[in-house]
Amino acid sequence: MDLMHIYRHPMRLYILAFNILAMIGSVGLTAVGIIGLTSNTRLLLDSSILSWTSIALSLFIFLVSLLGCAAALANSKSVLSSYGVMISLLILLQLSVIIFALSRHDKVDGILDNAWQRVYDNNPRILQDIETRLACCGYSSVGDRAVPKTSKYACRESPAFGYTVSCQRQIKGAYLDHEDLLLSVVTSIQFLQILALVAAVALWSQLPRSNEIEDRYRVEHSQRLLRGMREDQAQRGYRDTGGQGEEQERYGATEWSNR
Structure with missing residues (x-):
């Protein structure tokens, strides 16, 4: 796909922008995980599991966002479908992380x-x-x-x-601050991903199917062949007409000289 044509499809721009923002958010999520591992309570809390989970999740988000950028630039329904499946699974995974963190909120003590x-x-x-x-x-x-x-x-x-x-009090405050920061980042990324998924579905519905693309190429190829045949016939006709005119001129000149 010509990159200049992307401006003609707003949904492609939306998908590309949302996934770039999600990639930036994944870097922030990695930072949150590292903060959790290096905080004062990292050796005390079970939140180290949550920190490693956030780091692994951030890597998954980054890879899926790369796929989303490729889907925005590609003119392929199959790539968009793959991206739609992956982003849906990722949204469900992030939702489970949010539910897990919230379920532990009342059990912090x-x-x-x-x-x-x-x-x-x-x-x-x-x-x-x-x-x-x-x-x-x-x-x-x-x-x-x-x-x-x-x-x-x-x-x-x-x-x-x-x-x-x-x-x-200090340990509980550190735990809750880390948990709130993690939930904020994951929720923000998930909101961007939902918008990207909606845009991907809209773009998928606008793109032609593979058989439609083949039919379009076949029609274009046939039209080009017909156009070429017509041009060849026109050139042949022009040559034939020009040749007959020259013979008539030579024949007339011969008769005039005989007279």
Whole structure:
């Protein structure tokens, strides 16, 4: 397809623009996943799974968006159909991620409590690092599973720590901020993808079918053959007419000389 002809089809421009924006959004989604993996709570929360999911999802979005750009430039119903199927699956996948994140929203306290307990039992040095970075002691209170484990209030009484606030509020805030950012980016990308899908369906309905394209090429080829045959006949007729005229002139000149 000639790229200059794309301006004659607004739906192609819409599909191309929406997919370029979705590609930019996928880069933002990757950044959100990286932020989740490098945040203060990455070793504590199960949100690391959500972060890796967002990174994998961003790669899928980028590849499908590339296919969408190809579908916008190609004059093929099959490419548009493939793009429509992939973007529909991607929209459903993103919707499941949104539902999964929202279903955990009311269970944040339990998720964080269980995560804190698991790390407290298996690797308390991680909690010590979190307490240092967040300037807090324990989870729900300064004596709730705080590190060091020498005594219940060792964290608050230790000269190396001595913090008087618990870590629950800060950790929960970091978790919810990361979750809200992820949902915002995914929802924005999904909105663009729905618009691109609608434009793709509209463009698909406007494009001719493969048999119609073949018929059109066959008709054009036949018309060109007929045009060429008519031109050949016209040239032959012109030659014949010119040759007869020359013979008549020579015949007349001969008779005149005999006289």
